[in-house]
Amino acid sequence: MRWLFLKDLRILRRSPLLVALLVLYPIVIAVLIGFALSRGPDKPEVAFYNGLAGQSAVVELGGDRIDLAKQGQRLFDAIDPVTVGSRREAIQKVRDGDVLGALIIPSDLATNIQSSLEPGTVEVYFNAEDPAKRQYVENTIKAQVQTANGALTKRVAKEALQLLDLISRGGNYSFLGQDFDVLGLERAETILKRARAELPSGSAERAELDRVIAFGKLARENLSFSDDVLAVVGEPIHVKAIALNGSTTSLSSFAVALAVAVSLMFITLLLAAGTLALEREENAFSRLVRGLVSETGLLVEKGVLAAGCAVLVCLLMMAGLSLFVELDWGRFPLWLAALALGALAFAALGLAIGGLTRDVRAASLLAFMLCLPLAFLALVQSGAVAPTLYDLIRAVSAAFPFRPALDALDAGLNDTGDLGGPLLHLAVLTLAFGALGRLALRRFA
């Protein structure tokens, strides 16, 4: 068998273009996928007109001074602002396609918020040429404005609470530079009770005053609940985030596992399918199995060759990636186990493909066509599709080695949990596809 192994390596060495494509293509694809997953989109360019420029953007709410300029600064963490001098210029930039959107802060924003009588309004314009970008800009700005709204709502609620307290207890209140003494329900009740005591018992006026006193008491008692009510209004939904399923793998570490799994799949599938089909295409198969090599031995040789080459390339790739992403080399034996079992399972699938197609070009095409759908199916997340379809996708993914290989690599690289389960899964798939490949060899005769 070693002579066949050496023969295949020699043939590969004499096909430099094929080998270069076989190695470079999956690495490029893998790196692109990893890059896309680990890196968010760029900040969208948004024209920004600040009508508050040159005037005070500080409002006083609930006794607190709020600098609206500081609140707006948080928005710039999510967008790349292109500052313009007027509202018109901002809109024109969107029309011209220079920016994806425009955010306009009107000059009366601070006054309106300060008055607490009408809401402050900001205007947002979108470039709708690209629906994906449009949605991104829209969502980004809305999310940031909602965050600012939430913060301001709390302050407005606090202001409202002070006013309600004034109504309930009474006291001094300043408005437009003038001080007012507000009686309040509590003091009004005291006055009414004194007046009531001076009226003859059983008089109609006394009964009327009793009704007024009871109303004042009821109103005061109910206003005491306003604290809680306004707290809820300030933050109606509080988010408490708890991760249940899945792992705590960082996106970049998962991207490494994904990139390696994709490369492993491409290289192993194509090599195993191609080298087996080549034996048929070169007419050597019938000569080999005439007592020189057993059919099972031939499959093992091709599988080990493909898996070995793929593991080697992937290890080199991981060594390269470790320059950019922190990998735990202490877990190297676990990576190796995941790589080896994953490669063997892919090799078995490749052998089945090579056996069924009997032709190098058809084998390569089928292997290639299987790769991307398998990867995409395995990456579909729960909730992204209907539950029944998701179950179907999970079943299909479980029937092929990509998903368990990705799980094994993720577990091996990132300590995300059970490694034994995926390895066992891969071992079962190796045997199943190996048996299919052995059956498919009947088509070679």
Place this chain on the structure above:
Amino acid sequence: METATVTLAARDLGKRYGDRAALRGVSLSARPGELVAVIGPNGAGKTTLLSILAGIQQPDEGEISVAPKAIGWVPQQAALYGKLTVRENLSLFARLERCPDTRATVERMLDLTDLRDRADDQVGALSGGNRQRVNIAIGLLAEPDVLLLDEPSAALDPRQRARLWEFILRLAGEGTAVIYATHNIQEADRYASQLIVLADGELLLSGPPGELEREVGTTGLDFEEAFVEFLHRRGH
């Protein structure tokens, strides 16, 4: 059948592919140095017969009653690795055949095929004739008593064909029994000492080429015309 001098003998071989009988009750034998031509129209069962004799397929009926120590098998399409050189191909198969001295065996085959000056050329760069010579040389690596050739001269030009037959005749002269399937009736007439005529998997005739002409009996026909007439009379 005189088994004492027979190198290979098969009795009542039968093979079915589903409902179709590819071979029905075919018997044959070959002696050392004998050239046996297997002829017949397309689908007659020539390749099936040779692949059973080579051990690639098992017969559904009948048996190989006398088996040689080693059988060389040369498929119709050259079974070679185009990316390997002539020497590497010979060396690989010599090792797989477990030849005791690989290097000496390869050198002997290079001399036998007259391809020493092309030894380090990749097989993919050789002409069809030279490829076929390497193909046959690989069939001879185990020094077989019987060499099976399936359409050995197909796709060769006349000059290449002549050189190939010179090579095969030399082998036969050294005592190797050669059984070859061919569509080229003239090659059967010219080189074979025994003729096996198959049609629809059935053995129609087994004997020296002259027997076919005697069966037809018509004078003035060349061998190919006699063959066609023979098939016609047998309902094929």
